Amino acid sequence: MLRDKITELKHQLIQDAGLVEDMISRSMRGLLEKNADMLYQVVKHQEPRVNAYDRSIDELCVETIARFEPVARDLRMVIMIIKMNKDLERMADHAVNISESGLYLIANPFIGSYTDLFKMGEEAVAMLKDAINAFVNEDVATARSVRDRDNIVDEAGDKILKELTVVMRGKKDTIPRALALMRIAHNLERIADLSTNIAEEVVYIVEGRDIKHHKDDNA
Numbered sequence: 603m604l605r606d607k608i609t610e611l612k613h614q615l616i617q618d619a620g621l622v623e624d625m626i627s628r629s630m631r632g633l634l635e636k637n638a639d640m641l642y643q644v645v646k647h648q649e650p651r652v653n654a655y656d657r658s659i660d661e662l663c664v665e666t667i668a669r670f671e672p673v674a675r676d677l678r679m680v681i682m683i684i685k686m687n688k689d690l691e692r693m694a695d696h697a698v699n700i701s702e703s704g705l706y707l708i709a710n711p712f713i714g715s716y717t718d719l720f721k722m723g724e725e726a727v728a729m730l731k732d733a734i735n736a737f738v739n740e741d742v743a744t745a746r747s748v749r750d751r752d753n754i755v756d757e758a759g760d761k762i763l764k765e766l767t768v769v770m771r772g773k774k775d776t777i778p779r780a781l782a783l784m785r786i787a788h789n790l791e792r793i794a795d796l797s798t799n800i801a802e803e804v805v806y807i808v809e810g811r812d813i814k815h816h817k818d819d820n821a
Contacts, residue, residue, distance in 0.1 A: 604670040611662055611683050612738075615690070618655035619734040621648060622690045623727060625697035626793060630723040633704035633786075634716065641701040641708075652694040659687045678810060682803040686737070689796040689803075693730070696789040696796075703782040703789075712779040714769065719787060722758040725751065726790045729797040736804045748801035749813075755794035762787045 625648045632640035663684045666672065672680055729748050736745040766780040802814050 604666070604672060604676060607662070607666045607670065608672075608676060608679055611659065611666065611680065614655060614659050614662065615683055615686060616734065616738060618652060618659065618687070618690050619730070621652055621655070622693045622697065623730055623734075624648070625652070625694055626700070626723070626727050626730070629697045629700040629704060630720060630727075632701065633707060634720060636708050638705055638708055641704050644701040645698050649694055649698050652691060656687055656691045659683065663687075675807070675810070678807050682807050685803055686800050689799050693793050693796050696793050699789045700786050703785045706782050707779060710779055710782075712776070712783060716783075718758060718762050718765075719783060719790075722755055722762070722787060722790050725755050725758070726793045726797070729755070729794050730800075733797045733800040733804070736801060737807075740804070740808050742805055742808050745801040745804040745808075749798050752794050752798045755791055759787045759791045 625644050628640050628644050628648075632638070632644070663680050666680055667677075670676075729751055732744055733748045735741065736748065763784060766784055770777045770780045799814075802812075805811060805813050
């Protein structure tokens with residue numbers, strides 16, 4: 603019975619992660635395609651579904667611990683699913699933030715390239731996808747590769763921040779739109795950070811080792 607509950611928990615978390623991944627992709631694609639309906643879909647329809655998953659997974663985790671008193675690896679699995687569930691819920695919030703900034707930019711277009719921003723978004727989505735695949739396959743090597751790629755998103759965010767700062771100094775009327783782009787970049791950085799959390803949680807499930815505060819630990 604414990605095995606069945608853990609399988610159910612994993613299934614729900616994977617479904618939730620797929621929904622969150624779609625939210626992030628839609629939030630960026632909606633901006634690229636200037637599709638306000640796509641962005642409203644993220645805000646009005648998809649976020650409530652993630653919130654429902656959040657409640658359901660939390661309740662199932664509590665029930666599993668109370669009924670079966672799991673130990674060792676099973677206990678690590680349930681506890682890490684609780685943490686991953688919260689990571690996904692926060693990512694959904696960031697996708698909503700991106701969609702709201704995207705709606706502003708559709709109404710108030712920024713004259714300039716979004717190329718770096720979209721590359722940043724693609725990497726953030728890829729990190730989430732790989733972190734979940736690492737969870738499904740209990741693949742520590744993939745989990746560690748996700749953690750190592752966090753710097754790629756951070757560096758892209760720094761580049762965008764510097765470029766937009768220069769733009770704002772030269773053209774004051776661009777400030778509100780540039781700030782909206784900065785908010786999107788910041789939310790993508792946070793999504794990458796949360797994907798890194800999931801990857802580190804996978805390592806803890808498989809190896810029983812906490813590597814969150816040991817960024818140079820690749821052993």
